[in-house]
Amino acid sequence: MYKTVLWEISHLKKLGCRSIPNFIYATRRTHSLGGGDDNPLYVDIPKPCRRKSERKPYPTPMKLLIRRAKAEREARKAEPCRMLEEAPENGLLVPELVEVAHQVYQARGKLLRGLSKLTDAVPIKRCRFCSEVHIAHVGHEIRTCTGPKSGFRSATHVWRRGGIEDVVYFPYCFHLHDRVGKPRVGHDEKSRVLRLPAIVELCIQAGVELKDYPTRRRTKPVYWMDGRIVDFESEKEEEEEKEKEEDDEEQHKERDSQSEELDMQAQSSDDVEENLSELSFNTLESWFEMISGAKKIMKKYSVLTCGYCPEVQVGPKGHKVRMCRASKHQSRNGMHAWQEATIDDLIGPNYVWHAWDPHGPPLVNDLKRYYGKAPAVVELCVQAGAPVPDEYSSMMRLDVVPPDRDEVDLVA
Known part of the structure; x- marks a missing residue:
């Protein structure tokens, strides 16, 4: 089903159609809601960081x-x-x-x-004010910075070069x-x-x-x-x-x-x-x-x-x-x-956003619901040439084709 959806999207874009039908993008939501019972390897993207006042959940009840x-x-x-x-x-x-x-x-x-x-071969970016990490040639534009004075920057990150301790x-x-x-x-x-x-x-x-x-x-x-x-x-x-x-x-x-x-x-x-x-x-x-x-x-x-x-x-x-x-x-x-x-x-995995094209344009804040995540080690190895592991293929949302910036209002 998902191969057919991807073919339809690519075929419509080749024809120059800028408005993709809503039902095609809706397949991601049905997959993310019902995939956990059918596929034992299905893992959704991790939840946002908890508040500092909240306690970690207990692994055992x-x-x-x-x-x-x-x-x-x-x-x-x-x-x-x-x-x-x-x-x-x-x-x-x-x-x-x-x-x-x-x-x-x-x-x-x-x-x-x-x-x-x-x-040395794959560039790593780290925010100057928070612990956010991104593996690509250009840092993303998703507004998730929680560092000092992030309100004055509209929660945008200030990127600098990272290292192994960030991965x-x-x-x-x-x-x-x-x-x-x-x-x-x-x-x-x-x-x-x-x-x-x-x-x-x-x-x-x-x-x-x-x-x-x-x-x-x-x-x-x-x-x-x-x-x-x-x-x-x-x-x-x-x-x-x-x-x-x-x-x-x-x-x-x-x-x-x-x-x-x-x-x-x-x-x-x-x-x-x-x-x-x-x-x-x-x-x-x-x-x-x-x-x-x-x-x-x-x-x-x-x-x-x-x-x-x-x-x-x-x-x-x-x-x-x-x-x-x-x-x-x-x-x-x-x-x-x-x-x-x-x-x-x-072992801190340090989840990062998955970049479809590391050499392409940065990830946009308006389309963050269509982006996937993965541990920084997995993302680094995949960009270096390793195959995508089955355990993280659903978390990275490889079956999702994000719309363009001018198509956000047309997608349900």
Whole structure:
């Protein structure tokens, strides 16, 4: 049906007809309303940014959270002293997620290396006053600026050159040396505890070993006694663990060095134009690999985010550092309102408007209802030559032909 509609529009424009029938443009609205049930891959464009005073929606319904809390409270009263059997709550690693954590860590490195080369070939524009990003040779004219003095500019953006940090955003969190023994960082410890990207901290807690961020690994599960975690592991066993960890580090280093050599061999070529599409395809693959692996790990390892600000903490509990400056922080004395995090909180996708023709005229504010969106990484790779992923084809609204500026009044 949609191929027929596109053919009719192109045929009418070739004949010089400037007024396209309204029913042709109405197909987008019927598709956006009924496509979610028929097509499981259908995803509409993300909603506008929430107000600063509004709280983030809960991924899990509040009634289910209350039910879980009551069940845990009853289990503690019935058995005050018990050994925790499920990993990673008992301090042990989840064996099937160790390899996934290494894959996510390597995919993140490949993604950053690919983006560093794609940003030289594809121009990136960023607003000077807000966080809006646009990937094209000319910035769009859509009035969505929320920066300072945006009312004097009629909410128009002031564009400047952007970089990798504008394409994908990795929020930082505190590193936990022992996620079970001491899962919370106090306010007085904020200057002594290291901070690192939350996706890296998630991989470390799931099994990745990094020298700069040591982490305690246990061989025996911990016990729960009267609301406290008790560990009966001896010091000798900890020394044996360290020796095993050093051996594992050497194996992982060899594996990483081999993968880096293969990447360097694949990327070493003289002709950049021929390898641009291949590079964009590999970068997009590493993006999906990182996202899918992080979702698997988040099913077992808890990740928390503040309900009002973008702060993230990987671990069973949120930290106690009083650094929140979002709405209603006075009533919380600067403490964060912790809740369950989603993949968008862990890896900021930074949705951008999809440009039909990156070298053509800028997007118009009057036609923004016909434009689609996509994560900045996907938009960058697609403009560099990668095929459009099926997961984002509906979000990018590729089945919509926007009318001209003088046809806006003729479209329903």
